[in-house]
Amino acid sequence: MSIYLLQVLKPPVCVIEKIERLFYSFLWGGSTVNKRIHWTSWHNITFPKSEGGLDIRSLKDILNTFTAKLWWQFDTCKSLWARYMRLKYCTNHIHHNITPKPHDSTTWKRLIDERVAVGQQIR
Structure with missing residues (x-):
């Protein structure tokens, strides 16, 4: 892998x-x-x-680091990917208060699941 x-x-x-x-x-x-x-x-x-x-390096630590990087890019960047994710999943909502739905992408579910831990480390 x-x-x-x-x-x-x-x-x-x-x-x-x-x-x-x-x-x-x-x-x-x-x-x-x-x-x-x-x-x-x-x-x-x-x-x-x-x-x-x-x-x-521990794979668990690497996975957590990449999750934090994804969250940072989603939360702060104006890239095409970040804009797409915000438009698709955050319409009429603040992305800090959203719960994932069963049909959402695995990347989105990963971001939502880890947002609290990442948010505490970033802010």
Whole structure:
């Protein structure tokens, strides 16, 4: 899966967890039969080198970053995509008070689901 797909698609949590499991299985080696000792947690490995980690990024953190970027572009930019999304989903509403409908796009649902967390970090 290309990292750029995470900018517009939100894979299910089980897919993210499976990919991260492959990452740390590769890093630590071993198998289901032959377990190895994990000298540190995966969380510590994802820290920057300056903080004692290996500077390996967590897919969950990358997904959250891309969601924040999408929200920022939607909320502040005057791009064609942002104008389209506002016209399609925010007619007669302020976009901070909208709830997603079942037939809305997955990108819109992702923005609405994460708007509170992103809004707290941005403002």
